[in-house]
Amino acid sequence: MILVSACLLGTNCKYSGGNNKSERLAELVKDYTLLPVCPEVSGGMPTPRKPNEITGGSGEAVLMGSAKVQCKEGTDNTESFIKGAKETLSLAKKFNIKYAVLKERSPSCGSSFVYDGTFSGKLVNGRGVTAALLMENGIKVYSENGIEQLLKDIQKDSNSMKKDEV
Numbered sequence: 001m002i003l004v005s006a007c008l009l010g011t012n013c014k015y016s017g018g019n020n021k022s023e024r025l026a027e028l029v030k031d032y033t034l035l036p037v038c039p040e041v042s043g044g045m046p047t048p049r050k051p052n053e054i055t056g057g058s059g060e061a062v063l064m065g066s067a068k069v070q071c072k073e074g075t076d077n078t079e080s081f082i083k084g085a086k087e088t089l090s091l092a093k094k095f096n097i098k099y100a101v102l103k104e105r106s107p108s109c110g111s112s113f114v115y116d117g118t119f120s121g122k123l124v125n126g127r128g129v130t131a132a133l134l135m136e137n138g139i140k141v142y143s144e145n146g147i148e149q150l151l152k153d154i155q156k157d158s159n160s161m162k163k164d165e166v
Contacts, residue, residue, distance in 0.1 A: 002028065003092055003100035003134075005109050006036035008144050013038040017048035020103055022144045035095060039108040039130040043084025045077065052077050054107050055117035058126030059085075063133060069107050072119045081108055085130040092139055098157070099150060102131050104143035111141045 007014045010021040028034060041047060050071040057067030062078060069081040085108065092100070102109035110128040115121070131141045142150045 001033040001035055001095050001097055002150075003088070003095075003097045003102075003139070004034045004036050005101065005103040005106070005144075006038040006041075007103055008101065009034065009036050011036060011038065013041050013047050015040070015047075015049050015051050020144070022147075024147055025101060025144060028147070035091065035097065037088050037091060039084030039088045040081065041084070042087040043080035043082070043108075045080050045084070050075070051119070052081070052107050053115045053117045053119060054126070054128070058114060058124075059107075059110075059129040059132030060127065060136075062129045063136075069129065081129045084108060085133040088130050089133050089137055092134060092137070097139060099154065100131075100134055100139055100141045101144060101147065101150060102128070102134075102141055104145065111135075111143045111146075 007020045008022045008025050010019050012019050052069050052071050055068050061067035068076050068078045070076050102111055104110050105113055106128050107114055108128045108130040111131045113123045114126045114128055116124045135141050
């Protein structure tokens with residue numbers, strides 16, 4: 001089973017009320033069970049909602065309490081983002097998830113890049129809150145652009161498991 005940002009599977013849970021459907025990701029349903037999640041909705045955020053960015057660091061810093069997630073007007077939504085990350089991790093543990101495909105650039109789901117907190121469209125290296133929490137707990141996180149690497153890693157991991165069992 002693979003945890004997937006629900007917006008990538010066509011669920012209209014993106015901050016704007018739309019989605020980020022990935023046809024390539026949708027094809028994985030043929031071979032894998034996909035578990036769609038939206039950490040922001042799980043954390044109590046409405047759809048649509050004002051865009052949020054991490055200020056003062058990345059997802060790891062938010063989890064440590066040294067950065068915040070807020071909207072442009074300054075409303076602090078950190079608590080909702082942490083709650084959603086924890087709900088997502090709980091689901092991942094419940095279903096023994098080892099892999100996740102999450103929406104890049106999201107303050108929740110970004111695995112390599114997030115916006116810099118100035119609402120200017122500038123990207124910086126960093127992870128979203130949920131991606132950081134999942135990775136801290138040993139779950140391999142990929143962006144929607146990393147599906148080929150995900151498939152290689154699944155194959156490699158399943159081959160090594162078979163060797164260990166012999």
